[in-house]
Amino acid sequence: MAVQIRKLDSTAPDFTQTLDALLAFEAETDDAIESAVARILADVKKRGDAAVLEYTNTFDRIPNGGAASMAAFDVGQAELDAALAALPDAQRDALRVAAERIRVFHERQKQELNGFTFTEPDGTVLGQRVTPLDRVGIYVPGGKAAYPSSVLMNAIPAKVAGVQEIVMVVPTPSGVKNQMVLAAASIAGVTRVITIGGAQAVGALAYGTESIPAVDKIVGPGNAYVAAAKRRVFGTVGIDMIAGPSEILVLCDGTTDPDWVAMDLFSQAEHDELAQAILLCPDADYIARVEESIHKLLPTMPRAATITTSLTDRGALVKVRDMEEACTIANAIAAEHLEISAEEPLKWADRIRHAGAMFLGRFSSESLGDYCCGPNHVLPTSRTARFSSPLGVYDFQKRSSIIQVSEAGAQTLGKVAATLAYGEGLQAHARSAELRLKS
Amino acid sequence: MAVQIRKLDSTAPDFTQTLDALLAFEAETDDAIESAVARILADVKKRGDAAVLEYTNTFDRIPNGGAASMAAFDVGQAELDAALAALPDAQRDALRVAAERIRVFHERQKQELNGFTFTEPDGTVLGQRVTPLDRVGIYVPGGKAAYPSSVLMNAIPAKVAGVQEIVMVVPTPSGVKNQMVLAAASIAGVTRVITIGGAQAVGALAYGTESIPAVDKIVGPGNAYVAAAKRRVFGTVGIDMIAGPSEILVLCDGTTDPDWVAMDLFSQAEHDELAQAILLCPDADYIARVEESIHKLLPTMPRAATITTSLTDRGALVKVRDMEEACTIANAIAAEHLEISAEEPLKWADRIRHAGAMFLGRFSSESLGDYCCGPNHVLPTSRTARFSSPLGVYDFQKRSSIIQVSEAGAQTLGKVAATLAYGEGLQAHARSAELRLKS
Missing domain, CATH: 3.40.50.1980 (Nitrogenase molybdenum iron protein domain)
Known part of the structure; x- marks a missing residue:
């Protein structure tokens, strides 16, 4: 052709x-995929590890009759470091150079977002705090689309943001591990690697199981099952864009x-x-x-x-x-x-x-x-750059507003709030403001 | 009780x-609502104004046999300003004080996010640009939950971000307009107000019709139909969290x-x-x-x-x-x-x-x-504060990465990229980098 x-x-x-x-x-929505994913997620939510183990043994064709327990899917730090050490020098060096440049660029993103506070003349303090997520999950595809560069691009911004726990899941079809992906996890500072994938891995990360703690956000690309599962758990956890x-x-x-x-x-x-x-x-x-x-x-x-x-x-x-x-x-x-x-x-x-x-x-x-x-390669597709951004440190941080009203501030703000609250028919809001008034 | x-x-x-x-x-997902919303959205996408007009006349019980054309749903600037002028002085003053304080706080958010560029020793320039969305839609509920304060909290951050077009939709059950909501739209600088609501309004904003341009993002609270519609158009446009x-x-x-x-x-x-x-x-x-x-x-x-x-x-x-x-x-x-x-x-x-x-x-x-x-009252609910933030100026901005590699930079980066690309089996990526090498 x-x-x-x-x-x-x-x-x-x-x-x-x-x-x-x-x-x-238009991404096709396949009813068969949707119902399979809904069933898998409900099962993982209900049965936890037992469900994840069964699906993984079956779908990923884990050899020797499958793993006996979830512990078999945990890849220890020593194995990650060994994978890195075993790479050809040129590949190891290239991964390290890339990781360092990605880190430096994303540190600039972090510097930009510090939060702020300011004090008004009456002593009222207003502001915004920026804090990292506690724990995130990174989905890494297995098989032919297993890209070590994606491990770096997803994990390093989380690390720079200050996320304490970065849990990476990566399926191993037929039990075969991609050594360059493990090496990239070692360099990127991933804190735990679990060789599971598919909707069952998304469910485990979102709901938590006996052996896997629930995360706060799941990022990373995947096939149609993974994308459908991410859409469904959105709200229970944060997700990145569906690419x-x-x-x-x-x-x-x-x-x-x-x-x-x-x-x-x-x-x-x-x-x-x-x-x-x-x-x-x-x-x-x-x-x-x-x-x-x-x-x-x-x-x-x-x-x-x-x-x-x-x-x-x-x-x-x-x-x-x-x-x-x-x-x-x-x-x-x-x-x-x-x-x-x-x-x-x-x-x-x-x-x-x-x-x-x-x-x-x-x-x-x-x-x-x-x-x-250095900039991220996870980018908004399908015209979504009109309203969304590259994956970045900001995706692993969130903001909280700070409101500390002084006694004097409560006098002026209380009258404004009460007027508007009565206008909206929310009398407890109004009374709550009025109770703080001196007269 | x-x-x-x-x-x-x-x-x-x-x-x-x-x-x-x-x-x-857990928010209930109601199959009847889901299928009704899917049908309405598909109809609005296909028939545009004609569909929106029919649904609005029916669902909102527009009097006198319904409106004859979409033009009847446009509220002109003069009507917004008249609603503001007609408010009791205390309410108008309170809205203005609130709006000004919200604006001042959100200006601080804007100052924090300026983008950056930096130049490396070999002349390579890297950076991040921050730009506003072009056009956003703000959904304002009608009837008993019509809150002018929500108009201010949704529209002012968009205005501060530099969004040029802010299209507000608000249903008017039985054709009754909430004057305080219109007054708030006048103060907040909304650029167009259309008295439509429900899934049909979400569809009109997401896909565009003959009379309504497609927006880039839709924010604001709504009932179960609106929430279901927002979930469905996510990807075609951005949305805020489903509260x-x-x-x-x-x-x-x-x-x-x-x-x-x-x-x-x-x-x-x-x-x-x-x-x-x-x-x-x-x-x-x-x-x-x-x-x-x-x-x-x-x-x-x-x-x-x-x-x-x-x-x-x-x-x-x-x-x-x-x-x-x-x-x-x-x-x-x-x-x-x-x-x-x-x-x-x-x-x-x-x-x-x-x-x-x-x-x-x-x-x-x-x-x-x-x-x-001053800080926003649109906040993450249901434990989503673990991973998401108050509505803010940043929700109406997006970032673009800037990568300007110098000829010298292409020599060093090209070798790293080619090594990793060959490792991932992406030979055109590797060749594209290698073509820029001098030797």
Whole structure:
């Protein structure tokens, strides 16, 4: 199957509708998955460890007839450290460099959010405290989508936030552990690793079992069962966003090596057949050169089949009027990853209101950010960058308001509160304020 | 029915189980509501204004055979301003004082979050931008639960965040508009008011219709249909938390006038029969005095029936060993509103890790905070203060990462990224990084 990437022109009368249709993505809700997940969660809530053990032995095909107890799924610190020590030096060093850069960036996020208090002339003190969550769960997929980089990106912000307990769950299909994932857990400072997965792991983290304490928030990607389970336990615990397919939008002024842009599009498309890679460029000749690069480079890619499907089904090369229009379209797309591959990237970045992460200048390939620049690679997908943010330290902190009203403050505030409370028909509210009045 | 508030003792062997059972609250999911909401949302998505008009005319019993078009539901700025001008002076002044204090407090939140950039020695720039949402929807309940204070608490943080369009929807059962709610919208700077409600209003805001632009986030309380609709559109738009029943937890060292504490418990209990009011105190005699105050003051309360049910079903007066234990229990409860009515409130506040808002000292009644101290009264309920925060300016902002890698930076980062990408089997990621290497 040859790649057939669609070419669009922003001056076409139906351009907006065509683009909207291309961007449209609705996660399917599968009734069979929903009811299976509801059943598993209820069972884990009721039977605890016994249920988790049974599901894990069955679904993950744990060898030798399955584990005898939950204790078998706990991976000790020594095993994590051994996995790290056993890695090839280059991989260990790369993980360490990435982890340190991620930590440094996220420390900046932490510095920004300190809370505040201020005192009014009458002595009333108002403020906001910022505190970490006590305990969080990190879901790490097993099998082919087991990414050590995701362990770093999910665990390090929690660590920086000051979370005391970071419980990582990772399924081990057929009992096989991914050594690079364990090594990443060692580096990231995960406090406990349990080799369970699926809806049963989400349930265990949300409700707690005899052997697993309930956490306050669950983050990390997973398959359709995990996503459905996270949605269902939301409220009992916090969750991060339910991620859609990954996306890249490249804005290029036509001055970047077309091979680089083609490979950047590939780096998104290779993730998943549903991944989306789009180029916006005002230069038709340049677009043609990128297309040539795509055809030239694609056969060299081990994941050519995935790339071909992704680019054919969901990709596009878009000729725009100018870079100004490219920015307008980029704001409507609100992409997860936005590369501005241009001579004056900041000039265009200043016009962008919505993007998960912006990669500015031709040396800033998305792949650098995916691994080791420092900012998080967990980013809002499917246009949710309009209202949400990269995963960060702030996702592992929460705020509490501080209100300390002085006796003098209670006199002035009490009258205002009582007036409004009577207006709303809430007389106990009004009386509660009035009891603090001196006269 | 006389109030029968349960008395617990933390030294009882079954205390923890008893308290857990008392705190347990699960929002019912009603299949009839779920399917009705799913149908209404799908219809609004498909037919737009026509669907919203029909549902509104029917469900809200709009008089004179219903409105002829959506235009009839738009409330112009002149009508909002007229509602404000027509209020009694004391109410108008109180709303203005409250609005100004809320604005001042939320400006402090905004100052805290500025984003950052930093430059590394090789010229690589990393950072985080903070930008407001473009357009938000605020849901305001109609009928008996129409609270002008909620208009201020939801709209002002959005305004302070820099949101350009604030679209408020409020149903008007039988076509009756709440003038104090319209006045609050005028003060808060809401940019458009539409008198629609229910799941149809949530659908209109989430998907957009011919007359209503799609928003990026929907906040504000509503009934079971509104809550179900918000859950369903989450992902298409952002939403705030789905609030459970309101709660107050009072920690008292026995030095506060017991009438004050009794009235503070009432001020929560009068909201709703499901509301929860709990006192923790180490002094048994003082608890008895609070109980006397409850019996003495309850007959004076217009909402005595609601208060009686709430206190009987979900309230408790708890004798604890000491204030240290009270703080430990408070952390487990993670209350929406926590009053520390004690001689040294800060001493105890420093031990609190989880609470939506802390009211320190005996003059800080929750009712002052509900209306006019400045911090938000939209707070995490049902133990969600373990992982979430009061509504704030930050709910109307989002962050974008900035990554501008220098040519020199691409050399060092590229090797790290390529090593990790090959380790994860993502070769296009690796090649994308390697193409930027000079050698």
